[in-house]
Amino acid sequence: MIRRKWPAAGIGVLLAALTAGLAFPSAAVAGEPTGQDAPQVDLVLDVSGSMRTRDIDGQSRMAAAKQAFNEVLDATPEEVELGIRTLGADYPGDDRKEGCKDTAQLYPVGPLDRTEAKTAVATLSPTGWTPIGPALLEAAGDFKDGNGSKRIVLISDGEDTCAPLDPCEVAREIAARGIGLTIDTLGLVPNAKLSRQLSCIAEATGGTYTSVEHQDELTERVNELVDRAAEPVVTPVATEGAASCAKAPTLESGLYTDREEFGQQRWYRVDVLPGQELRASVSVAADRAVNPDHGVLLRAVTVRDREIVRGEAAGTGRTDVLSTGLRYPKPERDDEDDEPAAETVCLAVTHSFSPGAGVKTTPGLPLELTIDVVEGPGGSSDVASFGLGRGWWLLGTLVLAGFLAGLVWGWLSRWRFAVWRTS
Amino acid sequence: MRITRLLSAALLAFGLSATAVAPAAADSTPSPGASSEDGAGPTRAGTSFRTATEFEQGQTATARASVGDYLYWSFPAGTGQRPTVEASVKLPETHAAETWRIDVYDGLRRRQACQYGAQTRTAAADAASVELKCVLRTVRAWAEPWANDPLPGTYYVRLTAVNLTAADLGRSVDVEVRAVSKEMGGAAAVDGSLSEPLVPGVALRNAAEDRDGDGDGDKKDSPSAVLADLEPEDGWTSGWWSSRWVWTAVGGALAALAGVAGYRLTRGTGRPSRVPPGA
Numbered sequence: 001m002i003r004r005k006w007p008a009a010g011i012g013v014l015l016a017a018l019t020a021g022l023a024f025p026s027a028a029v030a031g032e033p034t035g036q037d038a039p040q041v042d043l044v045l046d047v048s049g050s051m052r053t054r055d056i057d058g059q060s061r062m063a064a065a066k067q068a069f070n071e072v073l074d075a076t077p078e079e080v081e082l083g084i085r086t087l088g089a090d091y092p093g094d095d096r097k098e099g100c101k102d103t104a105q106l107y108p109v110g111p112l113d114r115t116e117a118k119t120a121v122a123t124l125s126p127t128g129w130t131p132i133g134p135a136l137l138e139a140a141g142d143f144k145d146g147n148g149s150k151r152i153v154l155i156s157d158g159e160d161t162c163a164p165l166d167p168c169e170v171a172r173e174i175a176a177r178g179i180g181l182t183i184d185t186l187g188l189v190p191n192a193k194l195s196r197q198l199s200c201i202a203e204a205t206g207g208t209y210t211s212v213e214h215q216d217e218l219t220e221r222v223n224e225l226v227d228r229a230a231e232p233v234v235t236p237v238a239t240e241g242a243a244s245c246a247k248a249p250t251l252e253s254g255l256y257t258d259r260e261e262f263g264q265q266r267w268y269r270v271d272v273l274p275g276q277e278l279r280a281s282v283s284v285a286a287d288r289a290v291n292p293d294h295g296v297l298l299r300a301v302t303v304r305d306r307e308i309v310r311g312e313a314a315g316t317g318r319t320d321v322l323s324t325g326l327r328y329p330k331p332e333r334d335d336e337d338d339e340p341a342a343e344t345v346c347l348a349v350t351h352s353f354s355p356g357a358g359v360k361t362t363p364g365l366p367l368e369l370t371i372d373v374v375e376g377p378g379g380s381s382d383v384a385s386f387g388l389g390r391g392w393w394l395l396g397t398l399v400l401a402g403f404l405a406g407l408v409w410g411w412l413s414r415w416r417f418a419v420w421r422t423s
Numbered sequence: 424m425r426i427t428r429l430l431s432a433a434l435l436a437f438g439l440s441a442t443a444v445a446p447a448a449a450d451s452t453p454s455p456g457a458s459s460e461d462g463a464g465p466t467r468a469g470t471s472f473r474t475a476t477e478f479e480q481g482q483t484a485t486a487r488a489s490v491g492d493y494l495y496w497s498f499p500a501g502t503g504q505r506p507t508v509e510a511s512v513k514l515p516e517t518h519a520a521e522t523w524r525i526d527v528y529d530g531l532r533r534r535q536a537c538q539y540g541a542q543t544r545t546a547a548a549d550a551a552s553v554e555l556k557c558v559l560r561t562v563r564a565w566a567e568p569w570a571n572d573p574l575p576g577t578y579y580v581r582l583t584a585v586n587l588t589a590a591d592l593g594r595s596v597d598v599e600v601r602a603v604s605k606e607m608g609g610a611a612a613v614d615g616s617l618s619e620p621l622v623p624g625v626a627l628r629n630a631a632e633d634r635d636g637d638g639d640g641d642k643k644d645s646p647s648a649v650l651a652d653l654e655p656e657d658g659w660t661s662g663w664w665s666s667r668w669v670w671t672a673v674g675g676a677l678a679a680l681a682g683v684a685g686y687r688l689t690r691g692t693g694r695p696s697r698v699p700p701g702a
Contacts (some may be wrong), residue, residue, distance in 0.1 A: 199593060
């Protein structure tokens with residue numbers, strides 16, 4: 001045991017040193033201009049009349065939000081481009097049509113000037129309606145193009161007052177534009193209806209919903225969301241699968257997104273050389289209310305429609321995604337007389353989500369596809385392949401074989417001795 | 424003769440000590456350093472496979488989250504390990520009954536079965552916390568492409584409330600997730616291995632490393648973020664050491680002893696009786 005632990009510990013230390021060495025440059029690189037653009041965050045604050053209510057630590061919701069914003073602005077990391085948008089800040093009247101257009105950019109998304117942003121926040125006073133849907137639509141337009149992460153943080157104390165435009169559907173449509181936008185929502189002293197609406201908005205884009213009852217919770221949460229935006233993440237590439245393999249796009253190793261409607265098939269093609277292994281995983285996200293039983297099927301088929309391998313997953317109940325994957329190692333070719341030709345493998349994705357009652361079926365469900373083409377399984381390094389065995393049966397067999405061999409050898413030697421002596 | 428006796432005594436001694444070691448090696452304790460280190464892990468959780476927060480085995484990942492969030496972490500597991508994932512959720516002071524669940528997925532996002540442990544548990548109304556546990560199958564070095572066996576690579580943990588009331592949505596909870604492994608030793612050895620562990624995005628990372636290796640310094644293309652980065656502290660494979668060496672060596676030694684015994688049985692001692700003295 002002890003003999004074994006020392007080398008293991010040594011290797012552990014070595015590995016730790018190595019990983020530390022490897023991790024350091026990547027951490028250092030994160031802040032520098034790399035292939036990824038600056039992360040952008042748009043804080044969308046509800047400034048409707050109800051924000052006057054004094055129920056957050058004895059102060060009004062508006063005062064709590066302002067204080068939280070000041071603290072967040074102080075703590076925002078350098079590399080994050082932050083903007084602020086308000087809803088219901090300007091129109092105090094009763095005209096619903098006017099009230100539902102009331103959303104304005106308080107501070108544009110860009111490099112942050114803390115003093116300027118704080119001054120802007122200080123001017124706010126609770127006024128009008130709660131046009132969440134229109135505000136989200138506008139907020140989606142606030143972002144600059146780029147592949148950095150984009151995040152809307154919506155803070156509201158009341159549900160949307162601008163039906164029939166459903167903010168959930170707005171959120172889904174924004175997500176379907178493929179700009180990689182996440183909406184996180186925070187409810188100030190929410191009731192069940194607001195909770196449901198805000199969590200619906202968050203789930204439509206893969207964001208989170210938090211209910212807030214104290215000012216420090218609000219600060220902490222918004223800070224965390226801004227920090228999270230600053231973390232580098234892999235941005236997927238948008239692609240569009242076809243209805244059949246023949247028309248499908250050819251993909252290389254990477255991370256892709258697509259949309260797949262209910263009852264649709266999505267096909268993709270991947271070229272695999274002999275001796276390579278294809279690894280594909282797919283996850284289909286339930287970004288709206290779906291019925292409780294669901295499944296996902298990923299098949300790898302040849303161009304002649306023979307199924308090679310499949311991955312399947314089924315689930316029941318509440319879920320955000322359903323995912324599965326497959327591996328296909330293409331064997332090395334024995335005949336090396338001609339050029340190794342790549343085999344086209346068709347990947348077919350189907351899902352059996354079904355929409356809940358009264359839920360719009362377009363745009364399709366978000367689909368994430370990871371493709372990795374790596375070297376195929378090589379020579380074995382595993383001890384089993386050295387012919388090593390284990391267990392009492394192995395010991396018994398070896399002892400028996402040894403004993404029998406000894407018997408025969410002894411008998412042979414006796415016989416040889418006799419023959420040699422007598423001849 | 425004396426040499427034989429010495430040799431057999433030595434072999435016997437080695438054999439005995441080795442047999443004593445063999446079962447111990449087969450079910451050894453969790454990997455070194457797993458529980459002895461302070462084990463503070465990341466303090467945040469991801470919200471999707473893509474943004475899962477990585478932690479090492481033996482660390483405790485904590486996060487402050489909301490009821491209804493889908494929380495994702497990932498940890499690396501190598502050959503021969505049997506990971507156990509444990510999660511505990513500190514619930515708010517007042518709440519309705521809610522059901523929590525942990526799911527574990529492999530690097531290909533395939534759901535991995537739990538052998539035992541309470542993967543789903545319902546907290547009664549106002550219960551202070553929920554404890555969840557999932558004991559995975561042993562990670563093998565290789566499996567048929569059609570099999571769903573756990574393979575070395577990244578493992579995703581998803582923690583969420585699967586059954587909750589709208590009133591509890593968004594309430595703050597504190598969660599803790601841990602993963603520790605039991606080394607299964609040679610019992611789990613299979614004849615085969617993968618060229619690369621099941622780490623998502625491994626092909627892209629290799630390509631980026633190759634490019635950097637060329638020294639053309641074109642860093643702009645290399646992705647600054649990766650899907651998974653960590654490796655188990657002992658590496659992906661369990662190394663050359665295995666309890667199988669002991670079993671096989673002891674088997675060989677015992678076979679040699681048995682051979683000597685067999686030889687002496689038929690060969691007899693001294694000269695054959697048929698041979699006349701002085702011949």
